[in-house]
Amino acid sequence: MAEEANQSGTALATQAHGPEDAAVGTAVIPSDAVQNPGLPPHRKRVTDLDEKKNKRAERTVFTLFYLSVAGSLGAVLAYMFFPIETGDLMAIRLHTMFVGIGMTLALLAIGIGAVHWGKALMSDQEGFDERHPVASDPETREAAAEIFELANEESGFSRRTLVRNSLLGALIAFPLPGITLLRSLAPQDLDPVTLAKHTMWDEGIRLARDTGGSSVGGAIKAADVTIGSVFHVVPENLGQATDVLNEKAKAIVLLMRLDPSELIEPDERKDWSYDGIVAYSKVCTHVGCPVALYEQHTHHLLCPCHQSQFDVTDQAKVIFGPAKRPLPQLPITVDDEGYLIAKSDFNEPVGPSFWERLK
Numbered sequence: 169m170a171e172e173a174n175q176s177g178t179a180l181a182t183q184a185h186g187p188e189d190a191a192v193g194t195a196v197i198p199s200d201a202v203q204n205p206g207l208p209p210h211r212k213r214v215t216d217l218d219e220k221k222n223k224r225a226e227r228t229v230f231t232l233f234y235l236s237v238a239g240s241l242g243a244v245l246a247y248m249f250f251p252i253e254t255g256d257l258m259a260i261r262l263h264t265m266f267v268g269i270g271m272t273l274a275l276l277a278i279g280i281g282a283v284h285w286g287k288a289l290m291s292d293q294e295g296f297d298e299r300h301p302v303a304s305d306p307e308t309r310e311a312a313a314e315i316f317e318l319a320n321e322e323s324g325f326s327r328r329t330l331v332r333n334s335l336l337g338a339l340i341a342f343p344l345p346g347i348t349l350l351r352s353l354a355p356q357d358l359d360p361v362t363l364a365k366h367t368m369w370d371e372g373i374r375l376a377r378d379t380g381g382s383s384v385g386g387a388i389k390a391a392d393v394t395i396g397s398v399f400h401v402v403p404e405n406l407g408q409a410t411d412v413l414n415e416k417a418k419a420i421v422l423l424m425r426l427d428p429s430e431l432i433e434p435d436e437r438k439d440w441s442y443d444g445i446v447a448y449s450k451v452c453t454h455v456g457c458p459v460a461l462y463e464q465h466t467h468h469l470l471c472p473c474h475q476s477q478f479d480v481t482d483q484a485k486v487i488f489g490p491a492k493r494p495l496p497q498l499p500i501t502v503d504d505e506g507y508l509i510a511k512s513d514f515n516e517p518v519g520p521s522f523w524e525r526l527k
């Protein structure tokens with residue numbers, strides 16, 4: 169009786185869930201909850217049904233490709249007719265804009281043309297590709313292993329350890345000249361470490377307003393900086409630099425005045441600020457974007473690139489985001505005429521970390 173019930177139960181399970189030859193006890197093959205909906209009925213495209221529309225699509229595609237050619241030629245002409253003049257910002261802008269427009273047009277037109285060609289003109293047949301095992305069959309794998317072993321045997325790669333190790337050494341040493349060539353990326357007459365470590369700031373240099381580009385505004389008096397205000401600052405002598413934009417990119421500073429009682433300053437930094445006025449590098453220590461947003465109420469500086477936040481009241485320490493170290497501080501004071509001046513360069517290299525930052 170029990171056997172009968174068992175048999176009928178198995179029969180039901182087999183009927184409901186799986187093939188009839190499945191073994192008892194392992195035959196639970198759940199039915200697929202989502203049935204294969206199959207393909208919707210094939211609909212012909214307008215370009216398949218109407219010869220005129222087919223021709224129009226063809227014209228559109230080759231027009232797009234010719235437009236791409238025009239874009240490429242335009243980029244080449246823009247490169248020649250809008251050259252970059254060192255120190256001329258307008259020339260750089262025009263060069264970048266027109267070369268960029270040409271290249272955008274060239275790439276965009278190729279992309280749109282190719283997509284339109286595929287969708288409107290190429291064959292519209294639907295087909296199936298059955299999946300097949302990716303691994304090779306056992307005979308092929310065995311043959312491959314045999315070939316490796318034979319090669320090892322004939323070359324003596326495992327046997328002749330001196331030869332093998334010297335070859336490995338040669339291969340490891342081979343890329344080293346490529347690394348030394350990187351030195352050519354920095355100016356030959358200046359030490360790249362010094363370049364990355366130091367800025368134009370030095371003792372006695374006045375803090376001046378940044379008026380954009382390579383121009384420098386007037387020097388700033390401490391009395392001009394009211395509580396809550398922010399100044400974008402550059403060294404007053406920036407104009408004397410041989411490479412103004414690069415020097416500015418390193419030396420740019422944000423100046424803020426807070427209530428002195430709000431500042432948390434360790435003893436060694438007590439004289440780095442002046443009456444609540446603090447100056448920090450504007451170059452984010454993450455990957456170097458300008459930290460340009462100051463939140464007056466919280467005294468937080470925000471980098472718009474990846475949202476790192478720095479606390480101005482507490483040595484510009486990182487309070488949020490991917491930056492790993494505080495913004496370097498520029499020690500400041502005032503001169504006899506009340507103008508803000510630097511006491512030295514920044515307390516450490518500005519911007520993202522580099523290979524010799526800690527030395």
Ligand code: FES
Binds near residue numbers: 454455474
């Ligand atoms: S560059 Fe500032 S957070 Fe990334």
